[in-house]
Amino acid sequence: MARTPERDGGASARRAAARPRRRPTIQDLAQAAGISPSTASRALSGNGYVAAEVRARVIAAAEQIGYVPDGNARSLRSRTSRAVGVLISDIRNPFYANLAAGIEEQLRSAGYHVIVVNNDGQPEAEVEGARTFMAVRVSAAIITPVSNRAVRMLMNDGVAVVQADRMVDGATSDGVLVDNVQGAQEITGHLVGLGHTAIALLIDETDWTTGAGRLAGYRAALRSAGLPMDPALVVPTRFQPEAARSAVNALLDRRPDVTALFAANNMLAEGAFQALRLRGLRVPEDLSLVAFDDVPWMSMVSPGITTVDQHTDQLGRTCAQLVVDRLEGPATEAATVRYIEPSVVVRGSTGPPRTLLPASAEGPASTVSRRTVTPGPRRRPTR
Amino acid sequence: MARTPERDGGASARRAAARPRRRPTIQDLAQAAGISPSTASRALSGNGYVAAEVRARVIAAAEQIGYVPDGNARSLRSRTSRAVGVLISDIRNPFYANLAAGIEEQLRSAGYHVIVVNNDGQPEAEVEGARTFMAVRVSAAIITPVSNRAVRMLMNDGVAVVQADRMVDGATSDGVLVDNVQGAQEITGHLVGLGHTAIALLIDETDWTTGAGRLAGYRAALRSAGLPMDPALVVPTRFQPEAARSAVNALLDRRPDVTALFAANNMLAEGAFQALRLRGLRVPEDLSLVAFDDVPWMSMVSPGITTVDQHTDQLGRTCAQLVVDRLEGPATEAATVRYIEPSVVVRGSTGPPRTLLPASAEGPASTVSRRTVTPGPRRRPTR
DNA sequence: CATCACTGTGGTAACGATGCCACATCCGAT
């Protein structure tokens, strides 16, 4: 006990200084188990015949000498790999982080590992990422695409591709999408149901399936309520919260009749929320705010933001499942596209439009008591 | 033009249906360039002599036939790899997400790619992740460790290891740590400066360098202010927000004299914040709240949370830099540990203790006007 | 008893790249 510089179970402590010792290969393993490398290979991989007794012996020997198969040699020879590429836009954005987490969990439990590349939303970086995937010979790639080039490259190379969240390249590959139309329609309907008639949509793009779908859902909800479609209430903005903030300010200066605001994603919602606060507007008394995509801050602020939960975890897990199906299922399968049904989470940021209220507000005394906490769906807290 | 089912630049359109065509190897490339594989290899890798004219020809040919070197074969033969493993606890937690993002950005620009494995805070999963890293022959691994087993395994295998955020295994490997003592001392000092004397610390562990350092900083600040160290004010809790919520409730029931609360990380801060709101306490009038680790919701709520910004991006980039230095620098270098200096971000959640105020509060009328937005350090918004 | 299917094992040749060596020039210096 005395003067032990490093605490160690004692089991494998002796090799402390032997740094560059050669790693055991399947040859060493075979020798240790008293059989040939071929048999050792079969014993570990489970392909071909091996006597049960021998298999046990090999596994024990592997444990004993600390044998870990070389994935590079294995991939090279077998022309397959357990690596799956994940190409996303911005892992700092909770949407992408959750997506990646869902993918990683599911794939890890299926025995694959994940190579993550950020593309920062830039097509060149995306192509660069695809090249990386080709270089390491991933057997599949899950992409939130920004252009179709990466998808094409990979599919040309025989890599199983799943487009996640949006599809830029038709139905050439598998895909998992959120039912944006449904979600947007439902949450717009929620506002309509509260009595709103001047509902603005803050949106950054309508070219991808995401933006297009959310716009369509918004329109469908207005149409089915018999409300007029005022094109000036569809407010274009760039993707940054700052841009959204300005856009909202400009809108509210221009159109004081607006009573509800629908931000098409979490970044825009962030900007919109800040804009409303900076203008000193009370939510929902002066203006109702809803968003698409539920992220943590939306349940932390008061009032909480009413939003569309895309079930991003499930989105990720579904992508992973498609990958596994594709790699382990029959080769003939046609491209499949799965849809995630989003759900509306009603919190405190939505209420009847101010014109329907008796006066302008019910007085600030109730401000504190209205601050209720809606924790929302808890992400699994681990460390 | 008419009836073109797939739009394609036309360059390589003819191969639409030829799925299982063989990928070009360096043999094909050599043939296309009219030279030997050896020369092609040298031309691309830059090792050894190649005539400038030939190199250009090879590069052109590679572009032409779409040659991408096989990383598996390359790793196998050269016994090196451009893969770096990143083993973190929970990518859904913005702290880890930012860390991973910083690492990925930096390593990608240095020509490496990143394999991400979540361990969900579980030692077995961590060891499993280390095994994955060994299998794919990563040349380095960056780990936020939960036990020392994975670190040991990898180092034994000759993998360059960087322990990030905390060190469980002495100075055997490189590491990047946040100066927890400094940060905790500074933010506790901020509370002391406001006049607080009964400051509770909400903390989940004190075994790792993180928890131990934050506790030490908290104590140091009290000591240097000549305040008594009341052990009952150090409140242990589990890592989950729910646990923190209960812990805070129990604390406030027991000790109504507490005027300030210091949550040792973002998860505990989340729980603490919810607890205060559910109890209807006003922040900072009734109680001041501070945290360690700045995450997005803290600048979205009002008042914003005064917190210690750990510069997580920089933490990640520094880890990546250590990896690059280690892999590309001289082999003799001793283990180095870098420290990140955190900084206190003062927002609205801290004020003088209630006993120092004239009455109990200054009236709810000012509630709205106090709602100012502090956007905080903007994460780069991309898509 | 011959045949055959099945089980089980080992030998050999790849997978695709590169490190190393041999060799072939060409130049300037001895």
Next chain:
DNA sequence: ATCGGATGTGGCATCGTTACCACAGTGATG
């Protein structure tokens, strides 16, 4: 004229693994 170094190229073996084939034994079947 000869040597030595710098420059440039090709051949060969090899990294660690697995696919494939050959072959041996066993038991069942005609």
